[in-house]
Amino acid sequence: MLIEVKGLTKRFGDFTAVDSINLSIKEGEVFGLLGPNGAGKTTTLHMLATLLKPTDGIALVNGYDVVKQSDDVRKSIGIVFQEPSSDDLLTGYENLRLHALMYGVPQANLRKKIHEVLELVDLVDRKDDQVKKYSGGMRRRLEIARGLLHHPKILFLDEPTLGLDPQTREHMWKYIEDLVKKKKITIIITTHYMEEADRLCDRIAIIDHGKTVVIDSPEKLKSELGGDIVSMKIRKPNLKAIGKLRYVKKIDRTNGVVLLTVENANKNLPEILKTIGSVESVELHSPTLNDVFLHFTGRQLREEQAEGGFWERATTYKVRR
Numbered sequence: 001m002l003i004e005v006k007g008l009t010k011r012f013g014d015f016t017a018v019d020s021i022n023l024s025i026k027e028g029e030v031f032g033l034l035g036p037n038g039a040g041k042t043t044t045l046h047m048l049a050t051l052l053k054p055t056d057g058i059a060l061v062n063g064y065d066v067v068k069q070s071d072d073v074r075k076s077i078g079i080v081f082q083e084p085s086s087d088d089l090l091t092g093y094e095n096l097r098l099h100a101l102m103y104g105v106p107q108a109n110l111r112k113k114i115h116e117v118l119e120l121v122d123l124v125d126r127k128d129d130q131v132k133k134y135s136g137g138m139r140r141r142l143e144i145a146r147g148l149l150h151h152p153k154i155l156f157l158d159e160p161t162l163g164l165d166p167q168t169r170e171h172m173w174k175y176i177e178d179l180v181k182k183k184k185i186t187i188i189i190t191t192h193y194m195e196e197a198d199r200l201c202d203r204i205a206i207i208d209h210g211k212t213v214v215i216d217s218p219e220k221l222k223s224e225l226g227g228d229i230v231s232m233k234i235r236k237p238n239l240k241a242i243g244k245l246r247y248v249k250k251i252d253r254t255n256g257v258v259l260l261t262v263e264n265a266n267k268n269l270p271e272i273l274k275t276i277g278s279v280e281s282v283e284l285h286s287p288t289l290n291d292v293f294l295h296f297t298g299r300q301l302r303e304e305q306a307e308g309g310f311w312e313r314a315t316t317y318k319v320r321r
């Protein structure tokens with residue numbers, strides 16, 4: 001295992017931000033920490049990157065202990081912070097050069113090394129522009145280039161597309177996918193965007209209130225729900241009758257919407273509609289990570305509300321057999 005974490009905990013005073021997390025991350029994996037704002041993702045990443053000292057537990061990164069061998073850990077990793085951290089007044093090239101000097105990247109062939117990472121993030125043409133003239137996406141790319149400058153084995157990306165518009169986000173995803181193809185590198189991404197985790201990550205850990213709720217591949221997590229999701233707007237659902245249908249695996253209810261997890265939903269939808277009562281609207285979809293969230297935490301995350309950390313509470317009903 002390239003990263004091995006056991007019982008990792010961080011307390012700020014009485015508050016436990018990261019609560020005894022266990023993780024094993026393989027070489028070459030793209031691993032995601034997915035959870036709402038305040039879940040403890042950045043705190044976890046900062047402990048792995050030796051920027052915060054754990055209160056408890058053990059973390060080995062590239063075989064090195066983050067507390068006892070922090071220098072070796074630092075040489076093994078690159079990190080792109082959640083907040084922009086490049087110097088506005090310097091050019092892209094100057095930012096990279098400064099970073100290389102500060103982090104003791106060998107001077108031999110420095111120009112070539114800088115050029116190589118600039119090429120990787122498609123910024124060669126703009127390398128002599130001041131960073132303040134860059135778009136949000138270009139800035140993020142420059143910071144990824146900076147994180148790669150010393151050829152780390154592991155790259156940490158903290159919310160790589162936070163605050164970017166959907167089109168730029170899509171571009172960033174392509175860059176990250178490209179990076180995975182071109183470089184043999186292990187990537188740990190934190191995100192509160194389900195779509196991002198789904199698209200980029202081989203495996204994800206869903207984090208909530210500082211704890212890992214579940215760890216697996218997005219595909220497996222979705223398929224484990226055991227059916228498709230039928231969502232219906234309805235005032236007076238007959239849930240008792242619905243609960244008796246064998247192919248209905250789960251019933252959730254939130255804000256006048258009933259969500260059913262249904263085996264063979266296409267085939268069984270007519271009977272459901274007949275049974276549940278007078279439906280205003282109905283929608284059927286394959287499970288998303290949002291549905292996985294709902295399943296494991298009893299809450300659901302809506303992308304548009306995620307920025308404000310708004311998680312909607314849903315009520316889950318027991319299906320009686």
Ligand SMILES: Nc1ncnc2c1ncn2[C@@H]1O[C@H](COP(=O)(O)OP(=O)(O)O)[C@@H](O)[C@H]1O
Pocket residue numbers: 012015017035036037038039040041042043044
């Ligand atoms: N230095 C700190 N002092 C006190 N509380 C902190 C500190 N850093 C983070 N926290 C708290 O720890 C929790 C987790 O924060 P963070 O790891 O930034 O979450 P995430 O990255 O998942 O949004 C939050 O409730 C946050 O307010």
Ligand SMILES: [Mg+2]
Pocket residue numbers: 041042043082158159190
């Ligand atoms: Mg964060």
